[in-house]
Amino acid sequence: MLEYPETPERIFTVEAVTLKYGRGALAEVGLEARALGMDRVALFTDRHLAETELVATVQEALKQAGLDVVLYDQVRVEPTDQSFQDAAAFARDGDFDGYISLGGGSVIDTCKAANLYATHPDDFLAYVNAPIGRARPVPGPLAPHIACPTTCGTGSEMTAAAIFDLTSSQVKTGISHRFLKPSRALVDPATTDTLAPGVIAATGLDVLTHAIESWTARPFTSRPYPENPAQRPPYQGANPWSDIGSLKAIELGGTHLPRAWADPDDTAARDALMFAATLAGMAFGNAGVHIPHAMSYAVAGLNHGYVARGYADEPPMVPHGLSVVVNAPAAFRVTARADPARHLEAARALGADTSNLPATAEAASEALAGRLIDIMRRIDCPNGLSALGYGEADIEALTGRAFQQQRLLAQAPLTVDAELLADIFRDAMTYW
Missing domain, CATH: 1.20.1090.10 (Dehydroquinate synthase-like - alpha domain)
Known part of the structure; x- marks a missing residue:
């Protein structure tokens, strides 16, 4: 059993992500992006979603809001260290001031990591949880990120973690820091209607x-x-x-x-x-x-x-x-x-x-x-x-x-x- 300390913790902190929830919410992503001051936006998704109506809806909403949108559809389901680094390279080269993730936890986590390494570049293992990585604290806030989940499971739109498979060690690990939390969670249950x-x-x-x-x-x-x-x-x-x-x-x-x-x-x-x-x-x-x-x-x-x-x-x-x-x-x-x-x-x-x-x-x-x-x-x-x-x-x-x-x-x-x-x-x- 656990041994309680002589001077126990008496304070807990709540840092909740701003949430917009309901059928049809996805069409309001442009309004939310503008409210966060976005102008040039990276839209993260995976290859299965890239040709769907969901991505078309988000792209159209962002364009109607006057935003410049660049699609990244190379997210790997169950990300690896290499897929995180590929996404980070895209983010660094794109000079983006905002991020939208549309997909399951893999897409949202990849977008978190790309935003992190584009905003605060460092050796890949610098921010990764110890003892596998060095668990360096994230130096400061990231660019705005709106997470739009399309699966009813991971909850990554609300969390401060990004999980990946470190293939060289055959183990999963992640990056965890409060600054990884998305700025907004835009949750539209209609995105799950076609899930197998x-x-x-x-x-x-x-x-x-x-x-x-x-x-x-x-x-x-x-x-x-x-x-x-x-x-x-x-x-x-x-x-x-x-x-x-x-x-x-x-x-x-x-x-x-x-x-x-x-x-x-x-x-x-x-x-x-x-x-x-x-x-x-x-x-x-x-x-x-x-x-x-x-x-x-x-x-x-x-x-x-x-x-x-x-x-x-x-x-x-x-x-x-x-x-x-x-x-x-x-x-x-x-x-x-x-x-x-x-x-x-x-x-x-x-x-x-x-x-x-x-x-x-x-x-x-x-x-x-x-x-x-x-x-x-x-x-x-x-x-x-x-x-x-x-x-x-x-x-x-x-x-x-x-x-x-x-x-x-x-x-x-x-x-x-x-x-x-x-x-x-x-x-x-x-x-x-």
Whole structure:
């Protein structure tokens, strides 16, 4: 369990991204760009979206607002260090004073990184999280960035992180700093209407794990009061503000993800799931995520041969939401001992009947893990790590790479060592 400091933290900070939400919001991007003082704009997207009506809508809105727009459609789904650097080179050469990202978390994260390295050039690993990079603080604000998500999952439009695959080390990592947060989030649920069920599953499961992890993260009061308030981390731990968004996101996701996956015409379910993604982004961008996400970076970083449903047109890889959720039930079975009541509340929000359950670690563990497994099965999620091609022989490598993610593991509600991680990986091999 966690040891509380003699002088605990007593303050939490909320730095929320300005949000515009609703069907039709995408057509107002020109108005928002003008309000932020943009003139020459880089529009980031991926090759699949480049020829769609969504990109045409954004381009037309920006042009109607009198802006000079340059399209960058070379974003890689599940970015790498090289794809981040390619995007940064484009941004540096373009002399842009504003950025628009239109796409999933990969597009939004790539735009964040491009904006960072164009505004404050440095060696690539300078800003990357330690111990993989040097974790240099971002020197100052970036150019304005409007993030327009098109998937109901990552919540990247609300967060201060940009995640990528460091291919030379076969591990995922990222850059995290408050200045990476977009200036605006423009969230239009209509962008999800054409998403394939496989993409809905992967991104929606990301919503659930984001929300449950932020709800079960270590309390912000478990950190010591800092000598310098400027040293407070972006991930602060669970707090009263993040709790509101994370619990509601669990409720919305648990109810609407199976519906959105099963029926492409259920726009109400997709709208609710998109709102859950934004709420979860607000929550985990403030409180943090922990063990399942730390494990996911190893799962995705080591596996470059898996082809997920809905991603057949992409290079083989494990989509982020799947790489997280395959670890989550096993992780929550362990973290339940830290706060059984809070884990039972998460299970209830997710749809489990907890009315007659005692607030014990065993009951909370099985209620939350069991309900999450039920949802995974209903939407055809891979059955644990073994379904991705992993086995006992991979546990040492997975554990070593996950243990490097100390920024995330530090947010867990209990102390995490390599042995515990290995046990969780072992339990995550198969669920049913």
